[in-house]
Amino acid sequence: MAEDLSITLGSKQEQYESLLPQIQGLLEGETDLIANLANVAAALKEQFAWFWVGFYLVKNDELVLGPFQGPVACTRIKKGRGVCGSSWQEAKTLIVPDVEKFPGHIACSSLSKSEIVIPLLKNNTVFGVLDVDSDMLNDFDETDQFHLEKIIALINL
Ligand code: SME
Numbered sequence: 001m002a003e004d005l006s007i008t009l010g011s012k013q014e015q016y017e018s019l020l021p022q023i024q025g026l027l028e029g030e031t032d033l034i035a036n037l038a039n040v041a042a043a044l045k046e047q048f049a050w051f052w053v054g055f056y057l058v059k060n061d062e063l064v065l066g067p068f069q070g071p072v073a074c075t076r077i078k079k080g081r082g083v084c085g086s087s088w089q090e091a092k093t094l095i096v097p098d099v100e101k102f103p104g105h106i107a108c109s110s111l112s113k114s115e116i117v118i119p120l121l122k123n124n125t126v127f128g129v130l131d132v133d134s135d136m137l138n139d140f141d142e143t144d145q146f147h148l149e150k151i152i153a154l155i156n157l
Contacts, residue, residue, distance in 0.1 A: 005046050016147035019047050023151055031156050037128075038067035040151060044132070045069035051112055052133040056084055058126065063088060066128065073108040082106035087117035088126050093145050097138040109133070116140040118148050122157050 008018035026039045037055045045053045054068020056077060063077040063084055080089045082105055087094045096115045099105045105115075112133040120128040130152055134140065 005043055007047055012143050013147075015047055016143070019043060020147065020151060020154075024154055027154055027156060033155070033157070034067060036155050040130075040155065041067050041069045044151075050132050050139075051135040052109070052131070055120070055128055055130055057128040058088070063129065070133070071109055074106055077106060083115050083117045084129050084131050087119050087129050091119050091121065091124075091126050093118045093149065095140050095142075095145060097140075099133075111135045113137045114139045116144055116148065118145070118152055120152055120155070 005022055006018065008015050023040060023043050026043060027036050030036055041053045041055060044050070050070075052068065052070030052073065054070065054073065055066035056063035057066045058064075061079065063079075065073055065075045077085045079085050083094055083096050083099070083102055084106070086104075094117050096102045096105070099107070099112055099115055112135065114134045114137050116132050118130045119126045120130065130148060132140070132144075132148070
């Protein structure tokens with residue numbers, strides 16, 4: 001696996017295109033889920049410098065905080081609660097341009113302004129989510145959805 005990440009400047013698209021093969025390299029040959037989630041969170045945080053990047057994993061019918069990069073965060077989220085719990089319930093990616101306008105948004109930090117949550121699926125069942133928070137409004141769009149879903153699909157299960 002690569003030891004250093006090469007950080008790219010340029011459009012969002014270019015940044016994802018440079019990052020994807022590097023993440024592929026990081027995950028290659030490693031089957032430990034926590035190790036892989038930890039490296040994906042670190043690589044995304046390093047490239048994009050988002051406010052918070054991390055995973056929640058389904059445990060006993062709740063989402064429990066997993067590997068992440070950023071400030072300390074809420075540890076448990078119920079199904080259907082907040083953006084993460086809604087993405088889990090609906091089994092689909094949610095893009096929230098302004099978290100204050102999302103009913104039931106869970107504010108782990110008042111600095112978080114927009115958010116994207118991607119469900120992690122195995123055999124059509126959600127077993128966790130990737131949550132990315134930005135301190136800027138309207139920071140996520142379909143480009144992020146497309147590439148983040150691709151990155152998630154690389155994780156060895
Ligand atoms: N805002 C999320 C909670 C997780 S933190 O942002 C890290 C939500 O509404 O589900």
